[in-house]
Amino acid sequence: MKFTDGHWLLRDGVKAFHPAEAYRITSDSDSLTVLAPVRRIERKGDATMGPVVTVRCSSPVPDVIAVEITHLEGVRPRGPEIELHSPETPAVDVSVDDRAAVLTSGSLSVRFTRGDAWRMDFLADGRVLTGSGAKAMAVIEADGHPYVREQLDLGVGQHVYGLGERFGPLVRNGQSVDIWNADGGTSSEQAYKNVPFYLTDAGYGVFVHHSGKVSYEVASEATSRVQFSVAGQSLRYFVVHGPTPKDILRRYTALTGRPARLPAWSYGLWLSTSFVTDYDEGTVSSFIDGMAERNIPLSVFHFDCFWMREYQWCDFAWDERAFPDPPGMLKRLKDRGLKICLWINPYISQHSPLFAEGRENGYLLRRPNGDVWQWDLWQPGLAIVDFTNPAACSWFAEKLDALLDMGVDCFKTDFGERIPLDVVYFDGSDPERMHNHYAHLYNQVVFDLLERRRGRGEAVLFARAASAGTQSFPVHWSGDGEATFEGMAQSLRGGLSLGLSGFGYWSHDIGGFIGLPDAAVFKRWIAFGLLSSHSRLHGGGSYRVPWAFDEESVDVLRDFSRLKMRLMPYLGRIAEEAHTEGLPMMRPMILEFPDDPSCAYLDTQYMLGDSLLVAPVFSADGHVRYYVPEGRWTSLLSGQSITGPRWVDEQHGFDSLPLLVRPGTVLPTGAVEDRPDYDHAAGVVLRVYSLPETTRVKTRIVAPGGELSAAFTVERAGGRLHVTADRPIADWAVLLVGESVPSSIEGATPEHVAEGVLLRALPNALTITVDG
Template sequence: MKFTDGYWLLREGVKASFAAQVDDARVEDDRLTLYAPVRRVESRGHTLNSPLLTVECFSPAEGVIGVRATHLAGEADRGPHFPVHADPGHRAKTRTEGSVVELSAGSLSLRVDTAAPWRLDFTAGERTLTSVGRRGTGFATTPEGEHHSLAQLSLGVGELVYGLGERFTPFTKNGQSVDIWQADGGTASEQAYKNVPFYLTNRGYGVFVNHPGKVSYEIGSEAVGQVQFSVEGQSLEYLVIHGPTPKEILDRYTALTGRPALPPAWSFGLWLSTSFTTDYDEETVAGFVRGMAARDIPLSVFHFDCFWMREYQWCDFTWDPDVFPDPEGMLRRLREDHGLRVSLWINPYIGQKSPLFAEARHHGYLVRKANGDVWQWDMWQAGMALVDFTNPDARAWYAAKLRALVDQGVDCFKTDFGERVPTDVVWHDGSDPERMHNYYTRLYNETVFEVLTQARGVGQATLFARSATAGGQQYPVHWGGDCESTFGAMAESLRGGLSLGLSGFGFWSHDIGGFEGTPTPAVFKRWVQFGLLSSHSRLHGSGSYRVPWNYDEEAVAVTRDFTRLKHRLMPYLFRAAQQAGESGSPVMRAMLLEFPDDPACHTLDRQYMLGEDLLVAPVFTEDGTVEYYVPEGTWTHLLTGEQVRGPGWRRERFGFDSLPLLARPGSVLPFGADEERPEYAWARDVTLRVHALADGAEVITRVPAPEGGTAATFRTRRTGSEITVTAENAPGPWHVVLAGPEGYAEPVTAPQGATELTLSLP
């Protein structure tokens, strides 16, 4: 939200006050409290008839410093609040040197000169990361009487801003106005399904605004050298998080707001959907499944979209008996005959025609207006009402409906919607409607995720969720929402996914082929490549089926070959998934995450790293031309064995059987032996591909076990012209392939029972 008219003036009717100096500083062992008048105090008379801001400075964890600025402290606090997991063993330190007071939290410090004009400096060593200056702490009132608390943090020359959720606008957020406000706006506007009040920069720090409601950002768009953020209310809290690397920033941020859960291995395979408004019944589903099998396309999950239920009755959690007369039998056949898992579409709404509407209304499970009426409208479903997840009984009621479906044989749910949440309502727990608008999705997805984690004693679970906010990364997987079926929409989807990954989310997917409309064969085939080189892969559309034979025979081959490739990559991909849960690094990583010291990588949004060692550059053109950047070193085309030297840009053309898929110099990639499924003993018969290992280098490759068993570990080291691989806990035969100037060499198999193998470089 903009408050100024240019640099000098305020907008008409706006009044603003900013901290001008420190009048008093209370220094405790682990925190500071600064009392800041909004004018220079030169006499006792200046202390009258003028606001005094209370600015609390604290540290919940090492490398993190929080600032909470309050104007009037008597404002009622009705919640909700983001849970922030402070480190109970951490204690910040304070010190005073003359007029300077300092709060230190490990590598990050906050310095304030109490004798100077208002200024907060966040430093790492002797380097200032960012500063809060003369307009950096304050409040503004609008002509409508709204009171907004605001802050400004400085931007350095060349500093770039990323994150703020799944945003489809330009990848670097400089120059943009961004509102953190859930909206069902597709993938082609400034609105977003997943809004996260957290950004990081390429200068070694991130900032989390601890406010679940609307946060309005001006990122170099009002004051060009500042990131401004504001909230309506009397208080504003933000946390500055030091890295210095982007990975370390995400590690600390997700330690505070929650780590991504680890999805089950089967969820990484190919998902096929009925699509949305298409006609389908059990025979349609069976035909799709048989068609995939007949074409040797491995399939892991079948998804039933909205019309598994009767029209006008979403959600009643009951199969439409006219098209699915025997759901239990159908689910059993899909599992036993085809080895498939099943996903069902749901949302948090109850249509008036649904029998559950009267039941939920009677028990008080629906969100109400101030006069006691149930809140309803006719958008989406006629007479639709909203489940009140702030009511524990309503959560239990909703969860029970889902457990009945799980008992039938359903494995996961697509948790659609959760964005259009009204603010003219009263919540069961008294939550503030404005703060609940964004937060609602967290309660919704948490409820469903808990059902799945508790089902059948299985700890791992997966959703296919559209909406999210801070902390929502704990309930994966998330997908990119409703995009067009074009190359442009494919590129904007990738931008959104990379932004979400830089907002703490470890897993992300998208509708292969696009949602709205029908893709051309070229768009479909290129999107299949991209989709099967994403963390999760789903064929889905709106009014047309997404089975590959509806396009051409080459589409069938591309789908088959890239699904099989993904299955062989499962030892590598699942280790990347584990890293997401351990440290918050997403499976699909913006180039900035892996190459923070290469300025050329700071703005790249048409390529990414899949895990830490695979560069992927999707093709977004009809003729197969792609421009992509290769960082320093000798990289290897995974599909051809060709070596590519960086740094530098390349412009190449690829057929539909290929795309830029490069292995990082010095990487050792484990390839599994099974092409037909994502779940298998990944370490058994594994092949290690060794890429341009430097002399004296040693690489440790951990190959996980899908059911949480003991991981196999391979230690690869180069000494001169020899490569030695040592195995630990390898359950059976294993193989090594060396990359060289002429491509990949022939694989060498370790003798039965051997724990070490030495090869000569080609």
């Protein structure tokens, strides 16, 4: 929200009051409180005039400092609040003297300068990261409504990222962003997943602890500052120190929650019936048969909207006209090794048998006059479940529980963004604060049920709406994208932005959702989709089976699906990093290469984990331009090497794309290519890429469920390569990519392959002389 009219003036109807000095400072063992009048106190009579701003600083965890700005303190608390996790009590140092007051947590400090001018700075290791100076912090009256605003300095060449899933340019500088969930598709400034957290490449991030609308002006209204404001009398935010972007994400997700561990089967290919298509058991069987006949591995089958009868969404009852025997059908599908997902949403049509039940028991949102809140958008006469009512949560979960008994494995939790303000919640929550947070409660109810029934590590959603903390209930997908190359790029930008907002897993509709993609778009999107965290074929009004496009689509889907299955030993490890560290599986280049200025703006390529560079092709003719950071990189698909840093122009057929292995990588690839849930260590091949002298790399193979399945150490020194396994493993091998035949090998017989030298039948240890 903009308050100013240029640098000097305020907009009509706006009054702003800024702290003028740190007048009175009080402290205790774990906090610092500053009384900041909005005018200099020259004489006692000046203290009779207001306003006065109170600024209190504390620390919930090391290297994170909380700042609470308050004008009037008599306002009734308004919930809900975003849940915070504080696993430890940090040792905080507080010092106050005539020149400054300082609170330090870990290596991060906040310093208030005492004297003639207001100044609050955040420092790490003696360096100022950012700060709030003259006319930055403010209490504001705009058109008769109170707001609190903060502006933090942004230095020259510094970039801002995050604020949830945003489909425009990855760098937020110059943008105005409102944290307000909306169902606007991927081609607009609106977003399904809004998160009041931004990350910078200047060593810190900032999280506004507010569940409602937060308005950001990122180097826009004030071009050298990041501004954020909320309605009301107080504003609380956290400054999160890094120093690296990865460190910032680790600390932010430790505070707000980390993604749950997901089952291995969820990383396989999901096939959907699509959104509003006609289908029955025969249609479903024909899709599954077609995939099997074409040797395309399939893990999950998803039933979208019309598994239920029209006008009755959601009643959680199968449409008996199309599915006369749901338990029998589900058993037949599961006997083929498939998991089952069902589409749901939190809306109850008045034509659903559940509407009267929800109305009579108070399970639905109501208007202030007591009427059930209803409208005709999306479903005629729909109502919305009130997830602040524990009984409503149990009621909703019971309906899903019956489906789990039938054989369903997971749910697509669609919608949850268009949550009205003219409602009354069971627990008295403020509607404005609940608008974004509703998605969190909705997904939590479903995810908690799946964990209770399936166990931790087996629960998985396919969710669209989210807010801060909802990363704990994965997976999330990008929503309604256009079936074009532009739509494909929009989806990628949204996913990368979401990853920098604390979400570890992410997916999208392969081929796009809105409209029918042509075969070229579909095939290019397949490669991108199978090199994403999770992969789903889904569309709006048309089926997304590959043979509906052309035969080459079948080949492309088969090849990239099988490639992803072979990559599971590597994907399992980076998925575990998402769960334990809060690092996204799909990473913007800036996350892996924060010191390379060429990576700051890159949003059409990404790192899949720390070792694989992926540059999707956004053209029918196969032309792609992408950036390669420093070092000798190797194409995983062709074996050709590319030395960076430089920009590369290439042409790729539909069966290819730039997929480069980072130099110094030991990439484990699996022996199974028709399913993701296998023993990732048995038969594993360690692909060694450009390992420099005096290098030691430890490669971990993480089994489904997070247990360490195997660990290998690869060390190169003195012209010799030594490889050891932590335990006996069946049929593992080492592939020296791009290497000539070693001069001596102890423990294996070399086999020449196209990419280099393959060493099979290994014992627990292997020594190779590679030089001289």
